[in-house]
Amino acid sequence: MDFWNTLRLALRALARNKLRSSLTMLGIIIGVGAVIATVSIGQGAEYLVQQGIQSMGTNAVFVSAGSNRPGGARLGFWAVKTLTIDDMNAILREVPLIREAAPAVVSRVQVVYQNQNWYTTIQGTTSNYFTIRSWPVQAGSSFSQDEVDSAANTCVLGTTVARILFGDENPVGKQIRIGNLPFRVVGVLESKGQSVMGDDQDDRIFGPYTTVQRKISGITWIQFINASAISPEASNAAVPQITALLRERHHIRSGDDDDFFVRTQSEVADLAQQTSSVMTLLLGSIASVSLIVGGIGIMNIMLVSVTERTREIGVRMAVGATEKDVQRQFLVEATTLSMLGGLVGIVVGLAGSRLINNFLAWPTLISIKAIVAAAIFSVAVGVFFGYYPALKASQLDPIEALRYE
Amino acid sequence: MDEQTLTAMETPNASQTASPVIRLENVHKTYDLGEIQVHALRGISLEIRTGEFVAVMGASGSGKSTLMNILGCLDRPTRGRYHLEGTDVSQLSKVELARIRNRKLGFVFQQFNLLARTSALENVELPTVYAGITPQEREQRAREALERVGLSDRAEHYPSQLSGGQQQRVAIARALVNRPSILLADEPTGNLDSRTSVEIMDILQRLNEEQGLTVVLVTHEHDIAQYARRELEFRDGKLRRDAAIRDHLVAREVLPTLPSLEDEDEQEGDATDVT
Numbered sequence: 197m198d199f200w201n202t203l204r205l206a207l208r209a210l211a212r213n214k215l216r217s218s219l220t221m222l223g224i225i226i227g228v229g230a231v232i233a234t235v236s237i238g239q240g241a242e243y244l245v246q247q248g249i250q251s252m253g254t255n256a257v258f259v260s261a262g263s264n265r266p267g268g269a270r271l272g273f274w275a276v277k278t279l280t281i282d283d284m285n286a287i288l289r290e291v292p293l294i295r296e297a298a299p300a301v302v303s304r305v306q307v308v309y310q311n312q313n314w315y316t317t318i319q320g321t322t323s324n325y326f327t328i329r330s331w332p333v334q335a336g337s338s339f340s341q342d343e344v345d346s347a348a349n350t351c352v353l354g355t356t357v358a359r360i361l362f363g364d365e366n367p368v369g370k371q372i373r374i375g376n377l378p379f380r381v382v383g384v385l386e387s388k389g390q391s392v393m394g395d396d397q398d399d400r401i402f403g404p405y406t407t408v409q410r411k412i413s414g415i416t417w418i419q420f421i422n423a424s425a426i427s428p429e430a431s432n433a434a435v436p437q438i439t440a441l442l443r444e445r446h447h448i449r450s451g452d453d454d455d456f457f458v459r460t461q462s463e464v465a466d467l468a469q470q471t472s473s474v475m476t477l478l479l480g481s482i483a484s485v486s487l488i489v490g491g492i493g494i495m496n497i498m499l500v501s502v503t504e505r506t507r508e509i510g511v512r513m514a515v516g517a518t519e520k521d522v523q524r525q526f527l528v529e530a531t532t533l534s535m536l537g538g539l540v541g542i543v544v545g546l547a548g549s550r551l552i553n554n555f556l557a558w559p560t561l562i563s564i565k566a567i568v569a570a571a572i573f574s575v576a577v578g579v580f581f582g583y584y585p586a587l588k589a590s591q592l593d594p595i596e597a598l599r600y601e
Numbered sequence: 602m603d604e605q606t607l608t609a610m611e612t613p614n615a616s617q618t619a620s621p622v623i624r625l626e627n628v629h630k631t632y633d634l635g636e637i638q639v640h641a642l643r644g645i646s647l648e649i650r651t652g653e654f655v656a657v658m659g660a661s662g663s664g665k666s667t668l669m670n671i672l673g674c675l676d677r678p679t680r681g682r683y684h685l686e687g688t689d690v691s692q693l694s695k696v697e698l699a700r701i702r703n704r705k706l707g708f709v710f711q712q713f714n715l716l717a718r719t720s721a722l723e724n725v726e727l728p729t730v731y732a733g734i735t736p737q738e739r740e741q742r743a744r745e746a747l748e749r750v751g752l753s754d755r756a757e758h759y760p761s762q763l764s765g766g767q768q769q770r771v772a773i774a775r776a777l778v779n780r781p782s783i784l785l786a787d788e789p790t791g792n793l794d795s796r797t798s799v800e801i802m803d804i805l806q807r808l809n810e811e812q813g814l815t816v817v818l819v820t821h822e823h824d825i826a827q828y829a830r831r832e833l834e835f836r837d838g839k840l841r842r843d844a845a846i847r848d849h850l851v852a853r854e855v856l857p858t859l860p861s862l863e864d865e866d867e868q869e870g871d872a873t874d875v876t
Contacts, residue, residue, distance in 0.1 A: 201730060212718055244644065292860070509714055510714070512727070513675075514673070514675065514708045515701060515702065515775065516699050516779075517699065517731050517732065518695070519695060520696075593671050595676060597715065598710065
């Protein structure tokens, strides 16, 4: 029996039990739809991460105070006190690939304005930090170098902090209390949204690093440096130079570990990219489990169908169908079921990711690769789970099949 | 006539020179059911020649069904040889047997065994699908076969829309569509009323006489067997009797003597009036 005949036969057999065929297909439809929708969510997230990384500037180089081993126990980031503002100035002076740099000292603080208060992070830095991060001030202005030099009590608010403390009121020029100190708000930043790592970058107050060092944290060192290289390529080339410079300045003997970390934007980007790829893969594999469940549904229905149609199989064999003919008939039927389910599933998946985008405002990115993979997978599921019922049908003894009630 | 045993050579319709279309040589069939062995056939030897109309009789368990399965190439003998049109088919593979069933044999069953929700025409086409014939020729052949059983006007009907007799005629058309050498009918009238049974026998007789088709009919009804020309009686897996039927019944002569269904209805109506 030729292929078209077999296909026609399969379609007709499936049309005979429309409800049953549709319900069986539903398993595959959900499976394929879920794979496509979840992968599109994952890819949307990856895209967002890439955007976020680019917004941080591709020239960025981070130097952070690292861990040393006092007595063998590692203390993690920022645990050492050796990174200073002099280190930063040395980098600016001696590593020509670095164009700009801003220090950072952070502390968790309670802030109060009238009857509103909030627990947030204050980051001490210099005003060029906002240039390096390309993060403009939307109202008022940044603090000046004079204010940094004099350790003035001035600050710039992130939009989250401004909203919580001031609501609709304009914060510029107002007096707030940070810890026990009065601070004057000189500006409010533009909203930056979530960082690559998922935290709210707008939930932060910026002030002169000198003020934070002396009046809030009571320290003399800095915790990290945000630097900017002259080009994306230069950022990678700058790493060994900075490393060598800081090792020398910190008197680290060769063979000993660094007491700082130097990272470039591309490294962070790779890491974030990797994380979100893993997430996409994970989502996709969870969704594909439902495809396998759909396949089991096909197998179940095909087994029922073979039993129900035992007599038909007997008649077909009596009039000359070979085992192969019968096997092919049922295999094509199972595959048709899963293929149709796959096609509908693709449509459902595309519509689903569109709806998620529209209503949940999650970014989704349709991937042709995911569609092709889901289509191929659904056919494979049909062949795999249809094989056993088809084999069972072909192994029937025609004499007994004809007598079957 | 019942007592007189004749050889196949003497049956009226088989020509003396006709070659045997079926030749069984000492055929045994044993079913191994683990603990016990069932001897369904114990050394059957017989010949059936082209154009014969043979009735196979016997009680259930006599081995007639097993014989039918072997003649129909659905089963292979445990021992012995089966020559079909001169070819030894007793040792052929399953695929080769399927091909022989498709090309040389036509089956008619007690339960009709038509595919439900499939038109009469497509039911008749079924064997041609497995014969690798072009769709155009398939339909043409199927229509011809339906015409031979007088059902051209029912080609598009589904089995559920046909009477039992009509369904069996569709089944006969299906058996004829690949122009087989032998028609094997297993209790073809078992599910039909007596008048329809005679109508079916009429079709089988016409196919046998007018077109020279070899017919092997399995039945346990003695009066149905009388439409054949030769009678084989089986008991306990052995051929007990092989005789020609001298004064065989001719269906088209019997039919006018039978009351039609409408007449019976009238009689029933009269009867109710009387009471």
